[in-house]
Amino acid sequence: MLRKALASVPVSNMKFASVLVLLFFCSTFKKSQGKSKPKPGCEYPPSQWCRSLEIAIECGVQKQCLELNATRPNSAVPRVEVTLYYESLCPGCRVFLTQQLFPTWAMLHDIMEVKLVPYGNAQELPSGNSPFTCEHGEPECHSNMIEACILHSVGLYSAFPVIDCMESAANVLAAAQPCLQLHVPSMTWDSVTTCVKGELGFKLMHENALKTNALSPAKTHVPWVTINKEYTGDFQDKAMSSLFNLVCKMYKGGKPPACTGAQKKLDRSLC
Numbered sequence: 001m002l003r004k005a006l007a008s009v010p011v012s013n014m015k016f017a018s019v020l021v022l023l024f025f026c027s028t029f030k031k032s033q034g035k036s037k038p039k040p041g042c043e044y045p046p047s048q049w050c051r052s053l054e055i056a057i058e059c060g061v062q063k064q065c066l067e068l069n070a071t072r073p074n075s076a077v078p079r080v081e082v083t084l085y086y087e088s089l090c091p092g093c094r095v096f097l098t099q100q101l102f103p104t105w106a107m108l109h110d111i112m113e114v115k116l117v118p119y120g121n122a123q124e125l126p127s128g129n130s131p132f133t134c135e136h137g138e139p140e141c142h143s144n145m146i147e148a149c150i151l152h153s154v155g156l157y158s159a160f161p162v163i164d165c166m167e168s169a170a171n172v173l174a175a176a177q178p179c180l181q182l183h184v185p186s187m188t189w190d191s192v193t194t195c196v197k198g199e200l201g202f203k204l205m206h207e208n209a210l211k212t213n214a215l216s217p218a219k220t221h222v223p224w225v226t227i228n229k230e231y232t233g234d235f236q237d238k239a240m241s242s243l244f245n246l247v248c249k250m251y252k253g254g255k256p257p258a259c260t261g262a263q264k265k266l267d268r269s270l271c
Helices: 002-007 011-036 053-058 062-070 091-108 138-168 172-183 189-197 199-213 233-250
Strands: 080-086 112-118 224-227
Touching (some): 080 091, 091 112, 091 233, 138 189, 189 199
């Protein structure tokens, strides 16, 4: 039809007609692009998509979140409490946190509760401008306090991905700010530095010192892992080798599909 219309146009007006055709195709292309253009992604990381109905709707995952909620364990059954006493620059602590604790929590956070105590083998001094000394020097004291401040400000659920990001990086301190911006964009870096440089940061470290020094039996190394507030050599060995299996075994309620390997057909999000 367009070709017939062009055939009837005089040669003298052909140049003008060509311009009209070009404009026609451009406008058609823009309209089709506008109809098929996907909605922009939500502003929350995947770990927070199912925290509320509003976030699930914004991120377009309400169906998946409803299915996850339907399969969650009985809330009346106590979760397995895993507490890690650690220091931020200890190689063994970093390996356990990033390769055992965080992946297990990501899979089993419905049946386990994690508590993080960044302090480790630090020592609290009675006085001075730097009231703490750390096994791996001042950078470790600094990163310990950064992690403590983030935990205090946003809670473990939001802070744990930040800390895992930091501990997975080649340079823990250098990764702190970009990891925070990636996982908790609502929290400003200025608020972290205010905490670290102010009284709150020292207060948090003092509290972690008290918790660490109150351990019974007293810690002899880090990472030091307690299960349901109890430390045994057997718990430590099993946590180091497969924390996932230990948590599944210790949970007293109905085991989630991740523990049993049960086949369950869920809605799949495919791209």
